[in-house]
Amino acid sequence: MAKLRTRKHRVVLNRSVGGDVGINTLLIIMGAFMFLPMLYVVLQSLKPFDELFVYPPRFYVVRPTLQNFSDLFTLMSDSWVPFSRYIFNTVLISVLGTFGNLVLSSMCAYAISKINFPGRGWMFEMIIKSLMFNTTVSSITNFITMTLLGWIDTYLAIIVPAFCSTLGLFLMKQFMDSSVSDAVLESARLDGASEFYTFLNIAMPMVKPAWLTLIVYSFQGLWNSGASIYIYSEQLKTFNYAISQIISGGVARAGASAASTVLMMIVPITVFVITQSNIIETMSTSGMKD
Amino acid sequence: MPEKNTDKTTVTAEKSGGAAAAEKRAVNRSDMSMAAWTWKEMKRNKVAYALIAPFMILFFIFTVIPVVLSLLLSFTTFNMLEWPDFVFMDNYVRLFLDDDIFVIAIKNTLIFAAITGPASYIMSFVLAWFINELAPKMRALVTLIFYAPSISGAVYLIWATMFSGDAYGYVNGILIYLGLISTPIQFFKNETFVMPLCIVVALWTSLGTAFLSFIAGLQTVDRSLYEAGAVDGILNRWQELWYITLPSMKPQLLFGAVMSITGSFGFGGIVTALAGFPSVNYSAWTIMHHLEDYGGQRFEVGYASAIATLLFLIMIGANLLVNKLLSKVGQ
Incomplete structure (x- = not known):
């Protein structure tokens, strides 16, 4: 017979006390493993110089200071290429790449999900297969393509390939399958609405969580992109690349590098906090058929 | 795929009223060859191809072709400077x-x-x-x-x-x-x-x-x-x-x-x-x-x-x- 138990005014089925304790203990241990390094970065960034080098090393900070952040900005202003240029590059790449990916992916996802045209089956199959390998495989041949196109050492080499990243398209298509009803589209078509009109004015507003998810994924990928084999010029490199240069400056810059890591992680984490519920909603339809 | 039961071979044009609406319906396949039917369906769904084209063209250029090209180049001595020699395995x-x-x-x-x-x-x-x-x-x-x-x-x-x-x-x-x-x-x-x-x-x-x-x-x-x-x-x-x-x-x-x-x-x-x-x-x-x-x-x-x-x-x-x-x- 199934066991009933009350957990905080809620009756739960089949949940033993021992199991609850065990699971929560494991959750706390894993949580510590995941969280403590993140906390350590933040604490490191707040330590004054002498506290970074106490022996034995101390986890916590005694006299927190923002000195490392101001050091970081001094370092930035001393750099050969103005730091604002790196930030501009990262923002430009992230915004344009994400916008293109959103527009192209949603058009394609709508057609594959809602229009019955010859070829949609194997095209979607190919999209799924593309999720099964990463871009390392195509990096060498893409170098040849970029050379032929004359895109080496231009923003285009980073932005345009981002347009056709497939994970966002996959998630969008799966979400459309389950949350945009065919009947609504069909009645719009019977009323004489063009396919493009139904896409833009009926389907897209219904899949807001999916396009938010796509934006977040695309943006995160581009925001975190570092050195690229297609870019040589210092003034075209990204914020992340500049930060990694500071971090590789070694022990003397331990504080500034922690500060820069904190600055770098604030953006994606904030974006996720704001969009979390939409992303989870999108992910609920992310499943694959075998 | 959920709620996808419109089998293209069974939905026929006679169901709908106006000619314009009929054109939007899937074509009955029974009285023509597979190729002819596919061609007709493709023409009927022109707009679908227009919607997927931008993504698919880039997807081919930056993902599909590179994989195929890698396979082909792997049988050669290509070095970006000289014309490649075929060296098989x-x-x-x-x-x-x-x-x-x-x-x-x-x-x-x-x-x-x-x-x-x-x-x-x-x-x-x-x-x-x-x-x-x-x-x-x-x-x-x-x-x-x-x-x-x-x-x-x-x-x-x-x-x-x-x-x-x-x-x-x-x-x-x-x-x-x-x-x-x-x-x-x-x-x-x-x-x-x-x-x-x-x-x-x-x-x-x-x-x-x-x-x-x-x-x-x-x-x-x-x-x-x-x-x-x-x-x-x-x-x-x-x-x-x-x-x-x-x-x-x-x-x-x-x-x-x-x-x-x-x-x-x-x-x-x-x-x-x-x-x-x-x-x-x-x-x-x-x-x-x-x-x-x-x-x-x-x-x-x-x-x-x-x-x-x-x-x-x-x-x-x-x-x-x-x-x-x-x-x-x-x-």
Whole structure:
């Protein structure tokens, strides 16, 4: 017979006390493993110089200071290429790449999900297969393509390939399958609405969580992109690349590098906090058929 | 695919009233050849092709053609300067028989993937399953804590600080203080430690898309199934997991497997950042590094293409194999 138990005014089925304790203990241990390094970065960034080098090393900070952040900005202003240029590059790449990916992916996802045209089956199959390998495989041949196109050492080499990243398209298509009803589209078509009109004015507003998810994924990928084999010029490199240069400056810059890591992680984490519920909603339809 | 029952062969034009509407309907296929029908359907759906064209053209240029081109170039001596010579399997023979470092690379890659892939997959699922028991607000917070390392860019470099090779490194400092060692260990320059440490850091950043997919999937399992299961004699949470939750989540389990496996071959950047390029005595050298070395630095594109093609086959092969195994779950 199934066991009933009350957990905080809620009756739960089949949940033993021992199991609850065990699971929560494991959750706390894993949580510590995941969280403590993140906390350590933040604490490191707040330590004054002498506290970074106490022996034995101390986890916590005694006299927190923002000195490392101001050091970081001094370092930035001393750099050969103005730091604002790196930030501009990262923002430009992230915004344009994400916008293109959103527009192209949603058009394609709508057609594959809602229009019955010859070829949609194997095209979607190919999209799924593309999720099964990463871009390392195509990096060498893409170098040849970029050379032929004359895109080496231009923003285009980073932005345009981002347009056709497939994970966002996959998630969008799966979400459309389950949350945009065919009947609504069909009645719009019977009323004489063009396919493009139904896409833009009926389907897209219904899949807001999916396009938010796509934006977040695309943006995160581009925001975190570092050195690229297609870019040589210092003034075209990204914020992340500049930060990694500071971090590789070694022990003397331990504080500034922690500060820069904190600055770098604030953006994606904030974006996720704001969009979390939409992303989870999108992910609920992310499943694959075998 | 849900609610997709409009079989193109059965919906006929006579059903609709106006001629314009009739044109929008699928064409009856019975009275024409397959090719003619396909052509007619393609013309009728012109707008669909216009919608997919921009994405698909770029997708072909930057993903499909490169894979095919790699395969073709892998049989040649292409080096970006001279016209390539066709050498058939020479590049592959050289990889396996003449390139000791590649053999190390393939061994390391397989060890790395065989540990991080399954471990991150299981970790993602188990933690998602634990988190699912929490109240909504707590669940959102804990999800954030577990997910944050995977989206925070270069934050994993903090592990280099914690395991730094001098006495100021957190771990060395503690070990020396406790008297367990007398001189600091150069963790990332030590052949024994470098691989295990890179694996730990890779796992730390691996709770990504699969993890979110599981969290969402667990939320969508039909609650009434649990009640029905309890009536039918399910006695504890483990049985509930095995008989109800896992079978209900099969689509997410398949998707999560693809994400975990592909991810497990994508940690080259973390290894480079922590262990250097090359790592000490190639102790953490992977196929990704070998590819970058020959393709990006020596410009032996023919040889690098052979490496890329092998990597592609390994990743696709691992994915298809695991998908086949997982599709057996609950059957």
